[in-house]
Amino acid sequence: MIGLTLKVGIPRGLLFYRFYNLWKTFLEELGLEVVISPPTNKLVVQRGLTYGVEEICFPVKVFLGHVLSLKDRVDFLFVPRMVSFYKGEYNCPKILGLPDLVRNLFGIPPERLVDGEVNMRETGIRGWRKGFLELGRRWEKNERKILRALEKAEDAHRLYRKELKRGVFPENFIDQKPLCTPQEKKVLLLGHTYLTSDSYINMNIVQKINALGYGVITQDMVEEQKIRNYLKLVRKPSFWTISNEIIGTALAYLKEKDPSVKGYIHMVSFECGPDSLVGELVERWIKREKDTVPYLRLEIDEHTGEAGLVTRLEAFVDMMEWRHARRESYLSSPLTS
Numbered sequence: 030m031i032g033l034t035l036k037v038g039i040p041r042g043l044l045f046y047r048f049y050n051l052w053k054t055f056l057e058e059l060g061l062e063v064v065i066s067p068p069t070n071k072l073v074v075q076r077g078l079t080y081g082v083e084e085i086c087f088p089v090k091v092f093l094g095h096v097l098s099l100k101d102r103v104d105f106l107f108v109p110r111m112v113s114f115y116k117g118e119y120n121c122p123k124i125l126g127l128p129d130l131v132r133n134l135f136g137i138p139p140e141r142l143v144d145g146e147v148n149m150r151e152t153g154i155r156g157w158r159k160g161f162l163e164l165g166r167r168w169e170k171n172e173r174k175i176l177r178a179l180e181k182a183e184d185a186h187r188l189y190r191k192e193l194k195r196g197v198f199p200e201n202f203i204d205q206k207p208l209c210t211p212q213e214k215k216v217l218l219l220g221h222t223y224l225t226s227d228s229y230i231n232m233n234i235v236q237k238i239n240a241l242g243y244g245v246i247t248q249d250m251v252e253e254q255k256i257r258n259y260l261k262l263v264r265k266p267s268f269w270t271i272s273n274e275i276i277g278t279a280l281a282y283l284k285e286k287d288p289s290v291k292g293y294i295h296m297v298s299f300e301c302g303p304d305s306l307v308g309e310l311v312e313r314w315i316k317r318e319k320d321t322v323p324y325l326r327l328e329i330d331e332h333t334g335e336a337g338l339v340t341r342l343e344a345f346v347d348m349m350e351w352r353h354a355r356r357e358s359y360l361s362s363p364l365t366s
């Protein structure tokens with residue numbers, strides 16, 4: 030087998046959209062060939078639904094479809110147990126249990142499943158490094174080499190996150206899809222990145238909003254420090270990092286009232302526990318706020334139809350236009366004594 034490069038597969042789902050460049054660079058620096066499953070399509074979803082048990086959410090079912098499309102084409106499957114990537118917080122339990130789900134459903138032997146634990150909850154950056162050392166040891170005994178691979182991966186991750194901050198979507202970066210047309214009026218699209226970035230499961234929502242004359246801002250485009258500062262307004266933040274990012278972003282826009290943002294859309298997964306809690310909170314704050322802008326909660330699952338989504342988006346755009354026109358006409362009315 031000398032000279033044969035080992036292949037490691039990364040399923041395109043869930044935290045892939047966050048850590049794409051980090052994971053890919055880390056594995057490549059360790060000498061592996063990285064294979065990423067194709068963009069989500071009908072077959073991937075159907076396969077995921079076949080294996081997905083009832084209680085799991087749609088994004089996890091889609092993830093399983095991606096595992097199926099990869100598992101027989103690679104030497105290893107990369108499904109790290111990402112317990113926590115922010116000190117003091119967790120990821121959703123479904124994400125924590127992914128390696129077990131994949132192993133049990135598909136009978137992947139331990140030597141092929143790369144499921145090391147990355148956990149920053151207690152020890153912060155030390156837990157992060159420990160996790161990547163464990164992941165890397167599968168192929169490399171020299172710790173210094175693994176840490177060097179991690180440093181390069183972190184540089185690649187910073188670059189990726191910087192691109193997202195300037196308005197690039199994961200699919201633009203990963204698949205070189207064309208960028209949306211810049212627009213003056215914007216919509217804040219809240220939601221887990223694996224919903225807002227997978228254009229098959231979100232039925233091209235970003236492009237649809239763009240075609241209706243609006244740009245899209247997501248929480249990936251907001252500075253982390255700003256999100257964390259606004260999160261302090263909440264007496265008891267959530268346990269889950271991504272939920273906290275959604276809350277902090279919603280509060281930042283609610284309080285700062287960026288005049289270019291004409292509406293908020295929160296995309297949630299129908300069977301998601303964290304989303305049901307956060308969705309309620311965000312909706313209440315928006316309704317309570319003075320001079321607020323229109324809000325739409327979109328629940329996505331395997332039964333969501335594209336025609337229904339288009340109708341709701343068009344109605345939402347009408348509402349934003351109506352509000353905007355009404356406010357402008359009010360502001361420009363001549364003063365009467």
Ligand code: SF4
Pocket residue numbers: 086087088089121122123124221298300301302303304
């Ligand atoms: S946060 Fe919600 S959508 Fe995401 S994996 Fe957990 S249950 Fe599923």
